[in-house]
Amino acid sequence: MASGTLGRHLVACLLNVSEARRKDLVETVAKAALYNTEAGVKQEGTTVLNIFNDHGYNRSVITIVSSIHFIREAVLSACDKACELIDMRAHAGVHPCMGAVDLIPIYPLGEEVGVQDCAEEARAVAQGLTERVQGTSAFLFGWADSPLQRGLAHRRKEMGWFKKTPDLQAIRPDVGPQPQRRYGLTGVGASPYVMNCNVTIDTQDITLGRSIATAIRESTPGGLPGVQVLALPHEGAVEIACNVESLKGDPPGYLAGEPWPSFSIDSQSYCHAPASLITARVAELAEAQGVGMKGTALVGFAPHECRGLAEFALSQGIGEFWKEQHRIRM
Template structure:
């Protein structure tokens, strides 16, 4: 259940109790990852570029729901939601502003990154928007970015990487993203010139929604964290479907940082030990679902406990797919562009 506190004279109610709006059927989310978090004013300037043009006029049908800043990683995730017809210009404007303000020639965070704008994923939220349409918009964003910001380069992933449709984890391995210091001279972008030190290289793509769920375990032993991460990774027998995961040093502990991909099909029936049911939604007439944060947390806690280690907590970066659409419909209905600035509180 999604509950919201009053904000700025409005009372936001749970959208799940209301009929889906016609606008909601055409919504797309971009979880824009930029390699800066310690200068929050700068990150907010990037976010505002998505919702206001250069004359300060608001772009209709666009809102920024959330800005997640991680000081230790020096990485921010900006949740931009717009209609499929307006998402391209919103995202491009934010990317342009980020490229003008962020220099990754001397990275300062503990999270891997290869670009000032590190990742531009587009996710369909509405029934009338398929992944293929998002992929078309993602390719247009990639092409336009390399034209509008001279020196930028791009690799494609997911449905935007036609016809191979290689996933983000595979493309990152190919680019050297997981290495502490990638050899940028060896990187071969799909679009644009060889990566320049200021901009690096940007991943642009499309897929069903990917949620970020991070569980902190109370240890500084990175090898232990990697063992826990490997055990829940989708590719491991008995791993959690849709989960791609890294173990990273974070604020004096180790964070099990999970990308939780939506998987096609009906949700599995959880056993009593697995807790909450898998949330499900529909895209283009096809059912999708994703592993709940409670399941990831319980698996990580169990694996850590087997090694004599406790957990410090779980953080969701942004929202689940359903929450993202619900909040976006509410924000757009109320005309709230800078939704992240409102004093709302979310309980899940």
């Protein structure tokens, strides 16, 4: 099959699981996306591009890419394994979380798949998870949350995700029973691609970190469009952890001096703030307070890079691409 054909109908799931300190466990979850353990066969047309482990947060992000026709089974297989191996009653970490499988976002990777297609798959994944693993429950966000299409930050706030100890008994999930401490609660949704960009500043002053987070947040006048952000203690410093949502149309005129990556879905153009712009804005605000930078990390990839790597991995038959990516330069 030609790589151009392989590139059709691709979607990405950036699966967030509440474990990072047992890397073998996380890799077992990733492999479950690639191999149907019951049948003992490889999932068709699926690759795991990346595993991002964060020890301090005790959270990992597994980048699964597949045809939309196969993504449901790949994701459910990984979730099944994660729920078997991760017990939220024993979880500890700095990053807020509510579920053993904390987040299942599904994104289209090109013109061939629409966001509504991903929303249908997300709803099917939420239903499938609660049927396969008895006791799991889910809330829906983005395009999967029909007809309201409430965003992830909005739904997380409603569910108490930002609280230090969420009250599971007060939560009314969209799918499944009342959340149990064993599995917690999983967010499942769909949207245009959301990039994760974490910028670390060289301070332990969380109050300063929060002021910077507030300044760059989309909801703040003068903030960066599409940027949702938390400031969290991280390995002796403070991390400005950003979800960078894709925006319809062209970059905002007042920020268009720097190239904004763009792509198209359903003949609609989208763009997102570049990591370099976010880093520069954080650096400027930190420097004004006499604080330096420690670095920037992308959790996974930008949309174009994700699609390009997936097409390459699938054309070469590489399922466990996360093991190969450091020696392969595109």
